[in-house]
Amino acid sequence: MSPFLDLAPGSTLLAVVAHPDDEAFGCGGALLLAADAGIRTVVACATRGEAGEPAIPLDDAALGEVRERELRTACAELGVARVDVWAFADSGMTGPPPAGSVAATPPDHLAQAVRRAVAGVAPDALLTLDASDGHRDHAAVRRATEEVGREHDLGTWLTCLPRSLMRRWATHRAGTGGGEAYRALGDLGTPDEEVTHVLDAIATLPRRERAMAAHASQASPYAGLPGDLREAFLGAVHLRLAPPGTNSQRSA
Numbered sequence: 001m002s003p004f005l006d007l008a009p010g011s012t013l014l015a016v017v018a019h020p021d022d023e024a025f026g027c028g029g030a031l032l033l034a035a036d037a038g039i040r041t042v043v044a045c046a047t048r049g050e051a052g053e054p055a056i057p058l059d060d061a062a063l064g065e066v067r068e069r070e071l072r073t074a075c076a077e078l079g080v081a082r083v084d085v086w087a088f089a090d091s092g093m094t095g096p097p098p099a100g101s102v103a104a105t106p107p108d109h110l111a112q113a114v115r116r117a118v119a120g121v122a123p124d125a126l127l128t129l130d131a132s133d134g135h136r137d138h139a140a141v142r143r144a145t146e147e148v149g150r151e152h153d154l155g156t157w158l159t160c161l162p163r164s165l166m167r168r169w170a171t172h173r174a175g176t177g178g179g180e181a182y183r184a185l186g187d188l189g190t191p192d193e194e195v196t197h198v199l200d201a202i203a204t205l206p207r208r209e210r211a212m213a214a215h216a217s218q219a220s221p222y223a224g225l226p227g228d229l230r231e232a233f234l235g236a237v238h239l240r241l242a243p244p245g246t247n248s249q250r251s252a
Contacts, residue, residue: 009038035079
């Protein structure tokens with residue numbers, strides 16, 4: 001049985017994400033488990049992540065160019081068969097979203113991009129972040145992906161950050177510095193009772209670590225965590241399913 005329960009080997013899973021590194025930091029365990037089960041995986045990334053804050057000097061290279069290269073390197077580590085990068089701009093976490101950015105784009109325009117991806121890939125299921133980290137781009141991409149999943153009778157798998165783990169993360173970051181932008185958003189994470197599937201991903205951890213390390217321009221949200229908390233985040237895949245033809249119960 002595949003880790004996605006209703007997908008047979010040879011099926012296609014389309015992961016729709018907002019930024020380079022979402023595929024590794026957020027969906028990496030799920031993508032690895034799917035690839036290991038013989039499922040063809042495709043990543044569609046809405047932006048080049050040009051509003052991210054670089055963690056290393058970049059000389060004269062444009063951040064978006066750097067992050068797209070990192071995305072493609074990470075996807076190779078994750079066994080992804082195809083990577084598509086769209087032309088939306090990164091909204092950033094706060095402030096007025098720039099014109100052409102994910103958060104400033106009319107919802108149906110974003111959904112239309114997902115529809116084109118579905119038409120080109122013909123997936124059997126969709127995957128995206130459930131946006132429980134509070135990032136507005138993640139929420140917009142999730143809504144568009146769910147909408148298209150309903151239209152095409154495709155199950156949409158949402159990768160979750162359990163609230164209990166996010167509270168532990170926030171407590172740790174408060175003691176060590178960093179993470180202020182996320183902590184300012186309030187109580188983050190998916191309520192634990194809404195997580196419907198927990199998959200063992202310990203065996204994938206070395207490969208996921210390599211995929212995350214490919215995003216050298218960005219600070220990892222898992223950097224510096226105590227070993228037990230890091231393993232709790234990365235050693236398991238937490239999911240919930242928005243079934244075909246129904247609305248997700250989570251609001252953004």
